Amino acid sequence: MSFETLLSEKNGSIGIITLNRPQQMNAxxxxxxxxxxxxxxxxxxxxxxxxxxxTGSGKAFCAGGDVKSNTETGDDxxxxxxxxxxxxxxxxxxxxxxxxxxxxxxGGAAMGGGLELALCCDxxxxxxKAKLGLTETKLGVVPGAGGTQRLPRLxxxxxxxxxxxxxxxxxxxxxxxxxxxxxxxxxxxxxNKAVELAKEISKRAPLAVQAAKKCINMSQQVDLESGLNYExxxxxxxxxxxxxxxxxxxxxxxxxxxxxxx
Numbered sequence: 001m002s003f004e005t006l007l008s009e010k011n012g013s014i015g016i017i018t019l020n021r022p023q024q025m026n027a028x029x030x031x032x033x034x035x036x037x038x039x040x041x042x043x044x045x046x047x048x049x050x051x052x053x054x055t056g057s058g059k060a061f062c063a064g065g066d067v068k069s070n071t072e073t074g075d076d077x078x079x080x081x082x083x084x085x086x087x088x089x090x091x092x093x094x095x096x097x098x099x100x101x102x103x104x105x106x107g108g109a110a111m112g113g114g115l116e117l118a119l120c121c122d123x124x125x126x127x128x129k130a131k132l133g134l135t136e137t138k139l140g141v142v143p144g145a146g147g148t149q150r151l152p153r154l155x156x157x158x159x160x161x162x163x164x165x166x167x168x169x170x171x172x173x174x175x176x177x178x179x180x181x182x183x184x185x186x187x188x189x190x191x192n193k194a195v196e197l198a199k200e201i202s203k204r205a206p207l208a209v210q211a212a213k214k215c216i217n218m219s220q221q222v223d224l225e226s227g228l229n230y231e232x233x234x235x236x237x238x239x240x241x242x243x244x245x246x247x248x249x250x251x252x253x254x255x256x257x258x259x260x261x262x
Contacts, residue, residue, distance in 0.1 A: 005032040007057065008039055013050040014198045015043045016191075022058030027066035028113050030084060033091045040094050047261065050202035052098070053194045054121060055105035061130070062114030088113060088145045095120040096217070099210045101201050105194035106130045106172070107187055116145040119154070122213060124180065125194040126172035127187035132180065133169035153220050155179055205243040206261045211235075 007018035017039060019026035043049050056062050065084065095102055095117070104110075104121040110132045118124050118132075126132070134147045142148065143164060152160035155178045163170070172184045185193045201209060211234040219227045238244055242262050250257035 003035040003039065005029075006035050006039060010049065011195055012199065013048060013202050014195055015046070015049045015052045016195070017043075017052060017054050019054075019056040019062055021066075022056075022060075024066055025060035025063035025109060026056040026058065026114070027063045028088060028117070029066040030087060033087050037091050037094055040091075040098060044098060044100070049100065050206055051101040051103065051198040053103050053105055053191070053198055054095075054117075055107060055191055055194070056114075058108075060108040060114070061104070061106040061110040062117055063109055064112030064114045064135075085144045088116075092117060092120045092145055099213070100206075101198065101209060101213060103194045103198050105191045106132070106181065107190045111135055111169070112143070112147075113145050116143060116147045116150070119146065119150040123182045123194075123197060124175075125183045125185065125190055125197065126175055126181040127190040128172055128184055129187045130172035130175070130181075130184075130190075131169050132172070132175050133167060134164050135167040135169065137165065138167040151180075203256075205238070205241075205247055205257070205259050207241050207243050208238050211238050 005019070005021055007020045009016050009018075017036070019032065021027060021029075021032065043052055065088065101123070102121045104118040104124045106118055106124060106126040108127070108129060108131070110118050110130065112133075112135055115132050115134055134143045134151065136143050136147075143151075148160075148164060151163065155163075159178055162168075170178075170180075172181065175181045176184045183193060183197075215227070215231045215234050218230050222230070243257075243259050246257050246259065
């Protein structure tokens with residue numbers, strides 16, 4: 001299926017989603033979010049896809065919400081804005097709970113909702129030309145798509161407050177220094193680096209990777225004891241899988257495992 005605001009392709013077992021509104025710096029609008037939600041559902045059920053890479057066409061990763069586009073309906077401004085904000089949160093949450101790893105390739109600007117989109121991904125690769133910021137306070141609002149909740153979990157409360165309060169924009173190098181991104185590479189290598197990382201992950205047992213993602217995500221939501229109990233259940237689940245048996249057999253036979261995802 002083709003989309004008007006997205007490009008979709010596969011590189012081996014890696015699905016690549018490209019936000020494709022370059023003239024608008026890939027800003028989010030209702031159509032893009034709806035198409036992204038649909039495409040995520042397709043990749044979720046595709047057994048031949050082990051991980052996703054999310055990137056943007058042109059010079060930007062994503063400039064945030066397309067305020068003009070989202071308020072041209074003629075409806076009440078506040079009602080329209082709140083509806084769009086809710087749709088954004090729902091779509092971004094779908095990325096966060098996507099069962100397979102999702103890696104953001106941030107080649108250029110990731111502002112406001114664009115950075116919040118990247119925050120929902122499991123890993124982030126930035127280019128040396130990337131600019132990142134939650135700039136909403138400059139517009140008289142606050143980050144409304146999870147930025148105030150997810151950013152502190154990555155960089156700590158003090159740094160998150162500084163970035164949100166000031167609305168300052170940082171470079172890819174600075175984002176790496178504070179733990180916001182996992183790697184910084186030259187712009188022309190950004191997508192390839194993200195795909196390379198996704199392929200490295202795809203060599204591991206898919207059920208184990210998916211269970212690990214659930215465990216780590218859960219650690220941000222519950223107390224330590226509850227998290228440990230959840231981890232124990234996940235360990236039990238994967239140890240009963242065919243992949244677990246294959247992993248040990250391949251290790252004993254000194255060969256690469258052949259994962260079945262079951």
